[in-house]
Amino acid sequence: MAFSDTLDTSKKATALRNSARRKRSQAQFIRWLLLFAGGIAMIMPIVFMLSTSFKYPFEVYNLNLIPEEPTIENYTYVLEDGRFFGWFTNSLFIATITTICNVLFDSLVGYVLCKYTFPGRYIIFIAILSTLMIPTEMLVIPWYLMSSAFGWLDTYWGIMFPGLMTAFGTFLMKQFFETVPDDFLEAARIDGLNELQIWWTVAMPLVRPALAALAIFVFLGNWTAFIWPLIVTNSQEMYTLPVGLTTFSVEAQVEWELIMTGAAISTIPTLIVFLVFQRYIIRGVVMAGLKG
């Protein structure tokens, strides 16, 4: 082959490589652009919430992100309002208890459905799963009748009882327990542990990422729950935070700056929960990736 031919071939190869590289960087650029747009769409409501919480009422309907006259008066007002602290405590108590109950009960039921063979196991699992198909709006009437009959209206128990165990959590935990090799449980059985000890000492630590994910879902779900607490509570003392915040919206006007301030404060516990548990979730993803 002549030298000029070799040179031509080399130039063509370089051109092809450059073209491929250009296409790759274009695709990369489009990906980044889409992600950026998605990120903006996700973060804008939070930015507006924070921005509004630092505005005076007259400025609320201006869509400027940075308040012209920033103020912390809304925070002072909300925090000094005794009711807010009560609602916050109610929400924290209810979300914490339901989270603990879900982590315990969902994992216990999921573990039994996954690791034990007994007649009717499949039917029970399907029955639990089928409750996922029923929307909450349809359930509130029987829940209300039940609460009324048992005298649970306007009580913590009344707010909490429908969420102490969830079909989703049971399903999630059952699926995670599938990944725990039976050898671990059998080894513990030979070492003399009883079934409850095996669940608690051996199986539960092995599904910690799933427990963390479940804890986050349940905590957030209960922290932001609105319809059921609104229906089951009558007195302001029993309101949860989302229900309590609506009292800032009265017939004459909606005090958006106060609602946004309350909402901004109410995100703090959810952020803490996420920050505490996210390392388990990330570790879980890493472990799943490394599994041989």
Add this chain to the structure above:
Amino acid sequence: MTTVSLNNLVKSYGDTQVLHGINLDIQSGEFVVLVGPSGCGKSTTLRMIAGLEEISAGDIRIGGDVVNDMEPKERNIAMVFQNYAIYPHMTVRKNIGFGLRTSKLSKDEKDARIDEVSGILELTDLLDRKPNQLSGGQRQRVAIGRAMVRDPAAFLFDEPLSNLDAQLRTQMRLEIKKLHQRVGNTIIFVTHDQVEAMTMADRIVIMKDGHIQQVGTPFEVFYEPANIFVAQFIGAPSMNMLNGIVKGETIALDNGTSVPVPTTKLNENQKVAVGLRPDALLVQEGEGLFSGEVSVIEPLGTDTLAYVKVGEKEVIAKASGRTPPAIGDTVNLHAAPEAIHLFDAHTGEAIR
């Protein structure tokens, strides 16, 4: 140390019977290996001894006591699993000490036991590590340590070396054997690897389709196989097997050759299978048992395996490692008369 006896042990899953009346007596301090292909029932047998599988019929006795209805923890046995089953969220110390959780020993006594076992298994420097910081061999030692710490009457090993690479497997094989010599406990070891069985066992139990084929020392199962299955399962490469028919003083083989009749227990026209181990069928000069053309050679260092076409059949023979035959060479194959194994062609049982 204890004895373990299996009497007419049967296991069924619904209508499917997977163990068909296993009888086996294991002496105190004996190292017994259950070996066989996948699905032969060896792991099921072990799990029944451990109490992890229910017994459909028959008895299991440990130390003379029937343990059929006892929980695993009441049988005073320890088990090492194929995937180690050491808990990833616990340190080596906690893993080893896990077996003592339900023990009534004081904390100091428990610590002393853990230290003693970790010393024997050379794990002392690793006690504060988590399993993911250990190599495969170290994890295996932790699993053995957890079994040892309870000082059980018998150890059960369920294919514990199959997840290790070849080099580590050889090393661990040796370590387990040394450990047995040191502690002297009864060991029941399950494997599908006949090399593991041969190298470690006092006695080997060869199983197939839920039946015991032969129980014997490594020497016995290698040199005196009870049937064609055992003859071909034990030894690598597998024993050459040629079909033949007794004609006077010789056995006419279906590859067109013949061998002399080595025993008087044969009848005229009896159909037999003639077995010859590759390492007993030697490529040598001079007229031998057969001759044929070399189709493939496998150099192994000291020796070379030669695949020789004799008539329509191919047999494996051993040749010199230094001066191996070339592919296409015609070679003579020699075998000593005592190296010829005979089996009944219909039943597969050995004829001696």
